[in-house]
Amino acid sequence: MSAITVIAGLLVFFGTYLAYMAIVTLYPTPEPDGWLTSTDLAILGTLILVTLPIAAMVSMRLAGRILEPLESLAWSARRITAGDLTARASAGDRSLGETAGLIDDFNTMAQRLEDMAADMALWNATIAHELRTPLTILKGRLQGMIDGVFEPDERSLQGLILQVDGLARLVEDLRTVTLADSGHLDLRIEPIRLAQEIAQMAELMAHDLLAKGFRLELDLADLVVDADATRIRQALLALVTNARRHAAAGRITIRLAEDDGEILLGVADEGPGLSPEMASRVFDPFVRGDPAGPREPGGNGLGLSVVRAIVEAHGGRLRYRSAPGGGALFEMILVKTKRSPAAHDA
Structure with missing residues (x-):
């Protein structure tokens, strides 16, 4: 609006001045005794009356181009407040970059609100x-x-x-x-010897897995990781239970390794793995795969969602890829904490 006001003022000033100079040059008058003659004042008054409406019209058109998307924004905001999450604002001709950016951000926010409401339902x-x-x-x-x-x-x-x-x-x-x-998962982060925790847990699981036709193999590097031991055990148990439910009887391998500054904790089975369609949504809540054989009743479809939540709360990520033998490999990828030599020796 400040720019519009300046433009209108400059248009009136320079337009009047240039027109006055052109008239004086074409129709010269005797030198006045004072500063301006009545003829000069009449010319300036006439020019101001002509240029002011032009400047006002230009200002109104520019203001209208600004106010139209803002009014659409306000109308859409009132509709969303009333519960209509489908409301969207219109950016108009998009020639005003800042206003168009504001409208786009508002529509993105509205779309996310609508998606969140649908997901919640x-x-x-x-x-x-x-x-x-x-x-x-x-x-x-x-x-x-x-x-x-x-x-x-x-x-x-x-x-x-x-x-x-x-x-x-x-x-x-x-x-x-x-x-x-919501970012409120309680974690008790402390240095743990992850291989030792996994070995103790595997010893407790081995008997039940053997009764179901599985044998557990460990490939563990001796690494110290800053993590919540209880939550990591919970995530690992969920991955092993998932393999027991959905994989064919055989070997389940738990591997702990370090790769390029990251800690990889993976659980692999011997098949049949996931289809591409299932792999794309396997971490979504309440998504279940078909068991490979007559296993115990299926879970609630939250196991892998829980694992992903725990890993992301640790600042890591969870990924799926095919195992070397053609089965499924789920890997928890954790960031390795850099330690000082003194802390490492301690």
Whole structure:
């Protein structure tokens, strides 16, 4: 608006001055005794009356070009405030770069809000679906016991406890993913000998894996990593459990190595791996793959989402690629912390 005002003022001043000089040159008048004659004043007044409307028209057109996208922005903001997340502002002819940039940023924000609302609605519907199945089973079994249809024996009670455990795992996984997305996942970072932690955990898992037809192999470099040991174990257990559910019986390899300043912690199986379509969305919540054989009941579809949340909370990333033997390889990539020689010796 300041630029418009300056342009209009310069247009009036120089336009009037140039026109006055042209008239005086074409129709000279005797030298006046004073500064301006009445003829001069009449000429200047006439020119000002002509140039002022022109300057006002130019200013109004420029102001209109500025105000039109801003009014669209204000109208769209009011619609979004009222709950219509589909509202978008129009940038007009985009000749005003700053205004067009503001409109684009606003529309990007509005689109993200709409996507977030849609994701939240889908998330809530999926959570309700996941909770409904175990709750329905629990209610049906308990009602059957009350009506005398089922005997409250040890087997029936164990089945109910399994359903409760499934609900507890679902709630904890949802809590982990939600806390990580909001940046409030509690981590207790400290130096840990990661190979030692993995070896202890593998010893506890080996028997159950062997009963399912799997053998666990370790390829561990002796590395010290700044991480939350509990969360890393949780993520590693989720990856091994995922391989047990979806891979063919055989070898599961846990590998810990350092590569170009990064710590690689990977879990690989012997197949069949993931299809390209599944690989592109395998880390999305509630995405399930088909098991390779008659395994235990499938998870809640949050396992890999939990792993990704934990790894990203550590400042790393999670990736999938095909294993050398054709199976699936999930790698947690953590940034190696640089240590001083004194700290390393300690």
